[in-house]
Amino acid sequence: MDSPTSSDREPPWRFSVAPMLDCTDRHFRLLMRQISRRALLYSEMVVAQALHHSDRRERLLGFDPEEHPLALQVGGDDPLLLAEATRMAADWGYDEINLNVGCPSPRVQAGNFGACLMAEPETVARCVAAMKAASDLPVTVKHRVGIDALDSDVFLTAFVDAVAAAGASRFSVHARKAWLEGLDPKQNRTIPPLQHDRVIALKERRPELTIELNGGLDTPSDCLNALRHCDGAMVGRAAYAHPLRWAEVDQLIYGDSARPPVSASGVVRGLMPHAERHLQRGGRLWDMGRHLVQLVEGVPGARHWRRDLGQNAQRKGADLTVLESAARQLEDAGL
Incomplete structure (x- = not known):
């Protein structure tokens, strides 16, 4: 093999x-x-x-x-x-x-x-x-x-x-x-x-x-x-x-060195176009946000970030500004 x-x-x-x-x-x-x-x-x-x-x-x-x-x-x-x-x-x-x-x-x-x-x-x-x-x-x-x-x-x-x-x-x-x-x-x-x-x-x-x-x-x-x-x-x-x-x-595993590992903020920003389409179809931001709260762990401020994202993404009418804020918090922390 x-x-x-x-x-x-x-x-x-x-x-x-x-x-x-x-x-x-x-x-x-x-x-x-x-x-x-x-x-x-x-x-x-x-x-x-x-x-x-x-x-x-x-x-x-x-x-x-x-x-x-x-x-x-x-x-x-x-x-x-x-x-x-x-x-x-x-x-x-x-x-x-x-x-x-x-x-x-x-x-x-x-x-x-x-x-x-x-x-x-x-x-x-x-x-x-x-x-x-x-x-x-x-x-x-x-x-x-x-x-x-x-x-x-x-x-x-x-x-x-x-x-x-x-x-x-x-x-x-x-x-x-x-x-x-x-x-x-x-x-x-x-x-x-x-x-x-x-x-x-x-x-x-x-x-x-x-x-x-x-x-x-x-x-x-x-x-x-x-x-x-x-x-x-x-x-x-x-x-x-x-x-x-x-x-x-x-x-x-795949020997693919062309693309460096993505950061937490990169994941959030990468999902924003998909979140926008989902919202346009009548979906809720929390449909995606409930998975994103798993993204950050084991670093200072992780619990605070997860709490903010969870609370804001579940609000009625939550939109892309929630993900923009979440991504910016991560970038400010170098994540």
Whole structure:
């Protein structure tokens, strides 16, 4: 495998920001795009059945061209609906589509999709085959290392083999099992122990498959280490809670030295054209501001800046002057 920093031709999925409900909306994706021009970004999970019935597809599928490369994550267990969702993703211009086989929430389980589908590899394979036949988009799968008692390496390998045979081009493996009963989704992100070694062992058993490591990658150094063993590194909550921590990933992972890491003030100013368009569409500044408050941490005045931005961006009629003031405060502080 190539060195993590060996080439400017690294595929986007060498580093990705995981799909996260209530986090990876178009506003946060635009924030992360200020930080990395190369990373693969994901939508929040969209339920295939909702796409089929909804007359608000712009809200569910809309994105800005600057967000590319961008993957749509979908949830479901009906091959026909998932094939339809794949055609929609292609029509809207997404770069790939990802099937969620990792979410353990009771609501998702009630719909018979997410992590509970790991117990039905044949169903997942049928879904992937239908999605693959529906368009030319790459079809990828995000899943756990196991669920409940189905937690052996034999089971994990058999699951991946079945889904790969159906046409999945990449596997994003969250290195924790999921407990479908007894733990809520937040607990399922932290209580089951991390098992990076199992994902690395899966890659060693199936070197021909493209395997991403997800879970517990908290720093760029963690990602570089993951890339010594797996094909990709996927970061979730650490990207949302600490976005500027990842300002050097284009240099470190993609070998892209042409663009220096962006500053906090540069992120805010880079988002202002997008904020203006959002306001013109009737949106609220807080839709973007709620993500921006995560931007500054660990420096003098950070708490004060976050408080001011939060209060001002939530006011009725908040406009671009709020972001202008926030950017100027950061520039005055050299940030």
